Amino acid sequence: MLALRNWPWFVLSVLIMFAIFGVYLHYQPLVYKVRATLLLKNKVQKNEATNISSIFGGSQINTTNIKSIEDEIGILTSYTLMDRVVKRLGLDIHYYRSVDGIQREIYANSPIRLEVEKGESTLYTNDLIVSFSASNKVLINNRIYPTNQFVNTEYGRLRIIPQRVLSDTVQPITVSFSSRPRIVNAYLARLEVVPVLKQSGLLTISLIEAVPDKGEAILKQLINEYIKEDITYRKQEVSNLLSLIEDRLELIAARKHNDEIPLNNSFDKPEDVLLSEQEVNAQLLDEIEKKLNGLKLIERYAQNKGGKARLDQVALTLSDPVLINQLEEALHLETKQNKGNHGTIQDSALYQQLKYIKYRIYKSLQRIRKQLTQSRNEIIGQNRRTREGIKVKPTKETALVSVLNQPAIRNTLYSYLLQKREEAVMSVLSTTSESRIIDMPRTEVVSSATVNVMVFILLGCSGLVLPILFIGVKNAFNNRITQRTEVEELTHVPILGEISLSQQITVDNLVFRPRIQSVMGEQIRALRTNLQFAGNEPHRNKVILFTSCLSGEGKSLISINLGASLALLGRKTIVLEMDMRRPRLHKGLHLEKRNGVSHYLIGESTVDEIIQPIAGYNNYFIATAGLLPLNPAELLGSERLPKLLHELNKEFDHIVIDSPPIGLVTDSQLIAPFVDITLFVVRHNYTPKHCMKMVNNLHNGNRFPNLNIVLNAVGEGDIRYSNYYDGDYTLSPA
Structure with a gap:
């Protein structure tokens, strides 16, 4: 019902929203999707030998590849990588040109580029209007500046580079400037990196951008930065191995220097000295065995098989600073990993770092085990020689051969490490990325259609919702009766009928005529029917009083047409124009001015002299108000009024009384004791809600017999009776 009564508002609102959508389409820039495809080699394979194992032949170390598709997607969408792209392409500076009155962003077509050495705060709050006058001069906000050099401006130190x-x-x-963090976050929000297939190393990188060439440049630079990062990481991995080889070479070189020291004459020692040396060697062997057992415990930890409980004690007994630092770093990473969020990119990075540290621990264990084994073998050999010396007193030549074997072993190991160092250097110099661009960035389709459909739906829904909100707010602040339900909520007085404002009202206000059908006529018939069953004694409803709260509510129109309806039933009916302050019925019926009710009440006329027939009806009469008295209330309170109604009751079947509004004057209350039924007219969108409180008071006090309500102008907002009583009544506060 709300939509039907206010359908023009809904139509107007929807049309306005469609107009707004047209303006939106005109000013909205097209949005493009830029795509590129990148191949990640060997990023999904497991148990892949790393660069370190390949340097050593791939037989000693075989680790799981520390890179995965999820890790690489995390790197491609990282803040650091996009920050480098924004910085190198200068994406925090935007260039616009007016196209058909709309500022459109330009990128490659910009005639200049700006560089900021130091910016003031005003640089990020004001746009720069740049115009051109000569090849080496530009105007920034109407101030001339040279090009190709840094100049001081009110916005900071800038350099203008012509393109x-x-x-x-x-x-x-x-030209407008934005903060770099905001631009980086904006591009990351529009960046999408997804695998082409679930088990594939192909990645599709897409970016939403309004300027196609700018979007392509961003994706190209992003891929280049990713490849550079990959190469840097792989070079760093090999460089760490190279540093380890260099340390080992320095240690072997120092021992070779000790081998070159001339041998002293220690083969002619006494027997007791040799026995003492053998006891010392036994203690050294016992210490070496303890260290070898400690190495097994650390090796179990490096292989993730436990052994973490006594790790710090064992490491101290080995007295190797490199191993101790590596173990401390591994324990620190484990603690950090346990405190972090599992399953995140940061947790994956910590896992890979811990894995690499354990690999280095494993290599250090091999080095220390080799040293300890070599020392143990040397001591065992020395003990053997001592025992043989005690028994057989070996010659100096035999002992010298045993000593000279050690430098030969060191020379072989030194040559081997020199070879591996060269291989590591060549690996660093020849490192290339394992990623390859399959499809260069390209602009595929305009992707604004989905957005436009969403905006269209949103505006269409707004066009329907806004009138509802407007009408709701209007009703909330409206103190007038707008619906039948409001009357039913505010009063318990029964509603006898509803009358809609007809467009067929004639100059004499008579809608109900013989052989003429109308909506209002049918509603008058329904009111006439309900009138026959109203009250406790419906057969006595001969005298009908019409009143209302204010003027202009249509009681005169309804009263004269209800009288016509009763007359057409063959019942003799008369309408009394009892409004002696501003009578209008006789003017609407085009009756001549003659004696009326006021003349009878003052005793100047008889009943027959004040009655006039209404043209077009056989049984329909009217008694006009007559001369306007100075004291209507006193006149209606005289003894002549009941006598008038008594005489009319003898001659007429129905008496319809059109009285003044009860909310303005008390005339109607003087007539009320002599009537059978009272019809209180309430007009939609006109009668104030507080009048219903007065209706309740009248009903509860039985001031009007058989009080009923008639709703007028249902569904109509026009006020056609606003001038009916203008200038005669004033509304006194209740």
Whole structure:
């Protein structure tokens, strides 16, 4: 019902929203999707030998590849990588040109580029209007500055770099600056990296951008930065191995230097000295065995098989600073990993770092075990020689051969490490990325259609919702009766009928005529029917009083047409124009001015003299108000009024009384004791709600017999009776 009564508002609102959508389409820039495809080699394979194992032949170390598709996607969408792209392409500076009155962003077509050495706060709050006058001069907000050099401006220290020959024919542009973090986050929000297939190393990188060439440049630079990061990481991995080889070479070189020291004559020692040396060697062997057992415990930890409880004690007994530092770093990473969020990119990075540290621990264990084994073998050999010396007193030549074997072993190991160092250097110099660009960035389709459909639906829904909200707010602040339900909520007085405002009202206000059908006529018939069953004694409803709260509510229109309806039933009916302050019924019926009710009440006329027939009806009469008295209330309170109604009751079947509004004057209450039924007219969107409180008071006090309500102008907002009582009544506060 709300939509039907206010359908013009809904239509107007929807049309306005469609107009707004048209303006939106005109000013909205097209949005493009830029795509590129990148191949990640060996990023999904497991148990892949790393660069370190390949340097050592791949037989000693075989680790799981520390890279995965999820890790690489995390790197590609990282803040650090996008920050480098924004910085190198200068994406925090935007260039615009007016196209058909709309500022459109330009990128590759910008005639200049700006560089900021130091910016003031005003640089990020004001746009720069740049115009051109000569090849080496530009105007920034109407101030001339040279090009190709840093200059001090009110916005900071800037440099203007021409991208073409400048002249006064070049169209001015607008330059705006944004903070780099905001731009980086904005591009990351529009960046999407997804695998082409679930088990594939192909990645599709897409970016939403309004300027196609700018989007392609961003994706190209992003892929280049990713490849550079990959190469840097792989070089760092090999460089760490190279550093380890260099340390080992320095240790072997120092021992070779000790081998070159001339041998002393220690083969002619006494027997007791040899026995003492053998006891010392036994203690050294016992210590070496303890260290070898400690190495097994650390090796179990490096292989993730436990052994963490006594790790710090064992490491101290080995007295190797490199191993101790590596163990401390591993324990620190484990603690950090346990405190972090599992399953995140940061947790994956910590896992890979811990894995690499354990690999280095494993290599250190091999080095220390080799040293300890070598020392143990040397001591065992020395003990053997001592025992043989005690028994057989070996010659100096035999002992010298045993000593000279050690430098030969060291020379072989030194040559081997030199070879591996060269291989590591060549690996660093020849490192290339394992990623390859399959499809270069390209602009595929305009992707604004989905957005436009969503905006269209949103505006269409708004066009329907806004009138509802407007009507709801209007009703909330409206103190007038607008619906039947409001009357039923505010009063318990029964509603006898509803009358809609008809467009067929004639100059004499008579809608109900013989052989003429109308909506209002049918509603008058329904009111006439309900009138026959109203009250406790419906057969006595001969005298009908019409009143209302205010003027202009249509009681005169309803009263004269209800009288016509009763007359057409063959019942003799008369309408009394009892409004002696501003009578209008006789004017609407085009009756001549003659004696009326007031003349009878003052005793100047008889009943027959004040009655006039209404043209077009056989049984329909009217008694006009007559002369306007100075004291209507006193006149209606005289003894002549009941006598008038008594005489009319003898001659007429129905008496319809059109009285003044009860909310303005008390005339109706003086007539009320002599009537059978009272019809209180309430007009939609006109009668104040507080009048219902007065209706309740009248009903509860039985001031009007058989009080009923008639709703007028249902579903109509026009006020056609606003001038009916203008100037005669004033509304006194209740």
